[in-house]
Amino acid sequence: MLFRQLFDEATWTYTYLIADPETNEAILVDPVAEQVERDLRILQELGLTLRYCLETHIHADHITGSGKLREITGCQSIVPANAKAACADRFIQDGEQVQMGSVHIEAIATLGHTDSHMAYLINGTHVLTGDSLFIRGCGRTDFQSGDSGAMFDSVTERLFTLPDDTLVYPGHDYKGETVSTIGEEKQWNPRFAGHNRDSFIDLMSNLKLPNPKKIMEAVPANERCGKVAVSA
Template sequence: MLLRQLFDPETSTYTYLIADMSAKEAALVDPVLEQVERDAKLIDELGLTLKYCLETHIHADHVTGTGELRKLKGCQGVLPENAKVDCADCFIKDGEVLKVGKIEIKAISTLGHTDCHMAYLVNNDSLLTGDALLIRGCGRTDFQSGDAGTLYDHITQKLFTLSDDTLVYPGHDYRGQTVSTIGEEKQFNPRFVGHNRDSFIELMSNLNLPNPKKIAEAVPANQGCGKVAATV
């Protein structure tokens, strides 16, 4: 299995290329519009057929590259169930498994950062957590129908119950960190260590973070799978 982590420096977004090198099939998770040329070039260089573009959720900080990659590569755009979009080729449900060659990608509902969010467990040992669980952090819950209590429940009851040696690959990192483990995050993540559900909700309600710079553009564009509205 190939699992390649790709980075967009403007938005600190990680895109993941998952590929079965024997079957020459691939999936991209959370592609970024400005990096479509990079991603398509890598896929071509490796001789891969892009089968899926998977979204963890409707992003507020970058515009997805799914729409453009679908045009270029003929892949399917896959979004979490309940995502408020009408351009997806299909929606994935909690517990559903997609296959890329012999690789199994299992969707795990991780609501709370937004009201439609999936983490993806690849071959039972690598977890792409999107914006739900970050390295020594977690996604914010103060917009896009976020809910701190729901996020706490889903992370502690669904993600923290996975094997401690499960690798954690986040959707973003702002400090140069690339990978962690479930065991590390249970032991060292300050958003959860020493907190119960009530204190976590209080913590999250007092972060006072500024809105993402691209939120006004990104959310409506991503509801159209990356179609940016024309400006007059």
């Protein structure tokens, strides 16, 4: 399996490129509109054909590159079930799988950050956690139908039950960290270690974070696969 972690500095967003070296088929997870040229360059350099763009959720902090990439490459756009994105080619359900040569991707419903969020387990060894679980943190739950109780349940019941050596690759990082493990996060993540469901809900309700700078633009655009509305 070819696995690359790519970074958008402006929004602290990780995009993941995963490919099967035998078929040269590739998938991009959470692509960023401003990085489409970079992603296309890497695909060309590595001789890869983009089959899918896969979203963990409808993002509020950046505009997805999936629409542009679909126009250019003919790839399919896949979003989580119940996401408000009628433009998508496919809606992936909890437990559903995407097979691409030797690459096996399983969707794991991890609600809480939004009401239609998926993590993706790659070949049983790498889990792309989106905005549900960060390295020593987690996504916020105070907008987009967020639910702190659902977040706690998703992380502790769906992610922390994976093997401890499963590699954790988040959707964002704000401190320069790139990878963790399930075992590390169970022991050292301050949002979860030492907390029960009630104390986690209380913690999350008192974060008082500012809204993402691009939320008013990003959410409606991402519901249209990255197409920004043109003002009259």
